[in-house]
Amino acid sequence: MKLREVADLIGAEISGDPGVEITGAAGIRDAAPGDITFVSAKKYAAEIHNTRAAAVILKKELKGLAANSLIVDNTQYSFFQCSR
Numbered sequence: 001m002k003l004r005e006v007a008d009l010i011g012a013e014i015s016g017d018p019g020v021e022i023t024g025a026a027g028i029r030d031a032a033p034g035d036i037t038f039v040s041a042k043k044y045a046a047e048i049h050n051t052r053a054a055a056v057i058l059k060k061e062l063k064g065l066a067a068n069s070l071i072v073d074n075t076q077y078s079f080f081q082c083s084r
Contacts, residue, residue, distance in 0.1 A: 001021070001022050001023075002018065002019055002020065002021060002022070003016070003017065003018050003019065003020045003021075003022055003036075003054075003055050003068060003070070004018035004019070005022075006022050006036065006055075006070065006082060007070050009081065009082070010057075010070065010072060010078045010081045010082065011072070012057070012070035012071055012072045012078060013070070013071040013072075014069075014070060014071075015063060015064065015066075015068070015069045015070075015071060016055070016066070016067050016068035016069055017067075017068050020054050020055060020068050021034060021054065022034065022035070022036050022054055022055060022082075023035065023054075024036075025037070025079065025082045025083035026053070028044065028047045028048070028051045028053065028056070029047065029050075029051070031051050031052055031053035032052055032053075033052050033053075033054060034054050035052075035053045035054060036053060036054065036055045036056070036057065036070075036079075036082055037051055037053040037055075037056055037057070037079070038056060038057035038058070038075040038076065038078070038079040039056055039057075039058055039059075039062060039065070039075065040059065040075040040076055042061075042062065045062060045065055048065050048066050054068060055068040055069060055070060056068070056069045056070075057069065057070045057072055057075050057078050057079050057082070058070070058071055058072070058075065059071070059072070059073070059075055060072075060073070
């Protein structure tokens, strides 16, 4: 599924490449290429630079921290929607 399709599914704003392929979902430390992950608080923002995830779900105040991201109000709920 493309990032733009995930964005449509969860009602998110896209930042980055909408054509990136998303093949799974995982926690930020366990994410592999193709996975989507999330960061829910600023204290975890540094983890973005170490993740191998293809995209990150972020709150609006964290927008711009990841090359490919989906911007939402509730990161945990949005991630849950992606991982079902």
